Amino acid sequence: MKALDQVREVMRRDRVFNFMAQGQHPVIKGKVDVSKDIILYLESVSVSFDGFKAINDLDLYINDGELRCIIGPNGAGKTTMMDIITGKTRPDEGSVYFGQTMDLTKMSEYEIASAGIGRKFQKPTIFPEHTVFENLELAMEADKRVWITLFARLTPAQNDRIHEVLQTIMLEQHAELKARHLSHGQKQWLEIGMLLMQNPRVLLVDEPIAGMTHQETEKTAELLTGLAGEHSVVVVEHDMEFVRSIAKTVTVLHEGHVLAEGSMDEVQNNPKVIEVYLGE
Amino acid sequence: MAHKSIFMSMLADDRGGKIFLSLLAIVTIVLPLLNLAVAQDSAFHISTFTITLMGKYLCYALLAIALDLVWGYCGILSLGHAAFFALGGYAMGMYLMRQIGDRGVYGNPELPDFMVFLNWESLPWYWYGFDQFWFAMLMAMLIPGVLAYLFGWLAFRSRVTGVYLSIITQALTYALMLAFFRNEMGFGGNNGLTDFKEILGFSLQQDATRVGLFVITALMLAIGYLVSRFIVTSKLGRVVVAVRDAEDRARFIGYKVESFKLWVFVFSAVLAGIAGALYVPQVGIINPGEFSPLNSIELVVWVAVGGRGLLYGAVLGAILVNFSKTYLTAALPEVWLFALGALFIIVTVFLPKGIVGLLQQMKARKVKEQKNESP
Numbered sequence A: 001m002k003a004l005d006q007v008r009e010v011m012r013r014d015r016v017f018n019f020m021a022q023g024q025h026p027v028i029k030g031k032v033d034v035s036k037d038i039i040l041y042l043e044s045v046s047v048s049f050d051g052f053k054a055i056n057d058l059d060l061y062i063n064d065g066e067l068r069c070i071i072g073p074n075g076a077g078k079t080t081m082m083d084i085i086t087g088k089t090r091p092d093e094g095s096v097y098f099g100q101t102m103d104l105t106k107m108s109e110y111e112i113a114s115a116g117i118g119r120k121f122q123k124p125t126i127f128p129e130h131t132v133f134e135n136l137e138l139a140m141e142a143d144k145r146v147w148i149t150l151f152a153r154l155t156p157a158q159n160d161r162i163h164e165v166l167q168t169i170m171l172e173q174h175a176e177l178k179a180r181h182l183s184h185g186q187k188q189w190l191e192i193g194m195l196l197m198q199n200p201r202v203l204l205v206d207e208p209i210a211g212m213t214h215q216e217t218e219k220t221a222e223l224l225t226g227l228a229g230e231h232s233v234v235v236v237e238h239d240m241e242f243v244r245s246i247a248k249t250v251t252v253l254h255e256g257h258v259l260a261e262g263s264m265d266e267v268q269n270n271p272k273v274i275e276v277y278l279g280e
Numbered sequence B: 001m002a003h004k005s006i007f008m009s010m011l012a013d014d015r016g017g018k019i020f021l022s023l024l025a026i027v028t029i030v031l032p033l034l035n036l037a038v039a040q041d042s043a044f045h046i047s048t049f050t051i052t053l054m055g056k057y058l059c060y061a062l063l064a065i066a067l068d069l070v071w072g073y074c075g076i077l078s079l080g081h082a083a084f085f086a087l088g089g090y091a092m093g094m095y096l097m098r099q100i101g102d103r104g105v106y107g108n109p110e111l112p113d114f115m116v117f118l119n120w121e122s123l124p125w126y127w128y129g130f131d132q133f134w135f136a137m138l139m140a141m142l143i144p145g146v147l148a149y150l151f152g153w154l155a156f157r158s159r160v161t162g163v164y165l166s167i168i169t170q171a172l173t174y175a176l177m178l179a180f181f182r183n184e185m186g187f188g189g190n191n192g193l194t195d196f197k198e199i200l201g202f203s204l205q206q207d208a209t210r211v212g213l214f215v216i217t218a219l220m221l222a223i224g225y226l227v228s229r230f231i232v233t234s235k236l237g238r239v240v241v242a243v244r245d246a247e248d249r250a251r252f253i254g255y256k257v258e259s260f261k262l263w264v265f266v267f268s269a270v271l272a273g274i275a276g277a278l279y280v281p282q283v284g285i286i287n288p289g290e291f292s293p294l295n296s297i298e299l300v301v302w303v304a305v306g307g308r309g310l311l312y313g314a315v316l317g318a319i320l321v322n323f324s325k326t327y328l329t330a331a332l333p334e335v336w337l338f339a340l341g342a343l344f345i346i347v348t349v350f351l352p353k354g355i356v357g358l359l360q361q362m363k364a365r366k367v368k369e370q371k372n373e374s375p
């Protein structure tokens, strides 16, 4: 039966042959095929850790250019979902596509990153022994192969771009400071800045405002909404007020599965969601 | 003068490096003069023995730089780096063996003595070409490089890191030691390769040759330092440190981490091979003992003592520890291993950044005090 299915798969006319799709996925940026207006597909994805299903038959579609918020109680699988998209965790089942052609389950982390998916970790992760400037320089969109990196020199345009981002993340006066000396909120900002330097098509942002002051939070909201449109942004956040302020569409994740999806109001009035959040 | 400006910017904020290179230059000029131009009975005469000893230290310093690149900068604690040093040494040793020609005990123009002793009829194929200096030197770099490539490719691709990696590097050098101990390997077994006569036609017994070897070693050390400095100040160097500090972050901004690790590991192995090739004609012997796991561990101690993550720190550590070793093993031979162990503990507990780190701290404190006093 399996062989027959495979033959059928090959004969399907609505799809490019897998091997050909593979051939063009290469890590060329800006070549994402978004002809169907969807940039990320997760279909029937499951993953389990030692028998525990962290992601359970998850379907998720992210439109090109949208800003999507993902909420859900602790352990709902939000971070794991990002791990799957970025290649850190391989799904046991299901498919994950970037645009129409790139099968993310077959690409390694660095390929996915260079193809145009950037991520900010839940725990701010920056390079502590490098200066703020160097952190941004390292993240910068560039040819990241070994020999080319050895002889790479900053062009004036790149230098300008770094200073632009330094301004955006309000760390201009700390450019020469080692990143480990930054406050928690500043580290969050730096990581967001690194994401900007990468200039990815899709930004996956895991809990960006943890440890931020009220002002910083507002600024982050502004920044993320400003990015949407040109980029697709997926934000995981617990702070409901923040989510309300930025989101058009909210997806609620629960036990590795989509519980509800819609506008913030719809979602908040959804009885299933109320049960999950208040039930315990 | 583009290359000059790169050179200057490389050393611009490398005070330690400038001091080290200046000292190296002085030593390289003064010591040979005091040996060759000053009469033997003068108080200022430096013996050839001392020169050769210094040459040995400089080889160790180059080896320490090699380890510092992978450990201090890339965070890969290799406990088998002496293996690459020894392989480079063996390549040089094979060349020197072939130069003996028919002056061996058995007078066989083709075969080294130990092969005649084993009743071998002809030279094994892997000895071909080693009568050519250029070929042997190429191999001194290529063999460590290829081994490092194969090893690193397997290890880094499967993401072996930390203690596990250290243990398998240790196993690697141990396995090589056992292999080289065997006579049928064709590298002189237990005794290794020795009784060398000349290099490129110059007698190894002559003072001038020994001084020449010392000068070349110093030169290679300077070049090795500059190239390594170029690497660590390049963007690649920054990526490598980034991999050390936050490997995942580096991956998710699009760097193929394993390729960077592999590159540094291979470069480092080649550097270690060169150090080994310079070492052998000066000490006059290479045997399987050089593969001993303990050697690799000692090497780690040198770098830790000097200060890892700083190239001149590694140099300082190598010279200081080996100087103490020479002194201690002559004065109190049974104490050395304990001293080494104690040194390692003291450094890990009290001086995580080694001597250089301590100096930097003291300087920073001084600057702070001055700032507090002045206004």
Ligand SMILES: Nc1ncnc2c1ncn2[C@@H]1O[C@H](COP(=O)(O)OP(=O)(O)OP(=O)(O)O)[C@@H](O)[C@H]1O
Pocket: A049, A050, A054, A072, A073, A074, A075, A076, A077, A078, A079, A080, A081, A122
């Ligand atoms: N590598 C792993 N090994 C084992 N269990 C894991 C692993 N990664 C995640 N889990 C488990 O999977 C579940 C989902 O975790 P995940 O981090 O995705 O949750 P989350 O929605 O991001 O939660 P939070 O809001 O606390 O960040 C948790 O129960 C977690 O313990």
Ligand SMILES: [Mg+2]
Pocket: A078, A079, A080, A122, A206
């Ligand atoms: Mg999480």
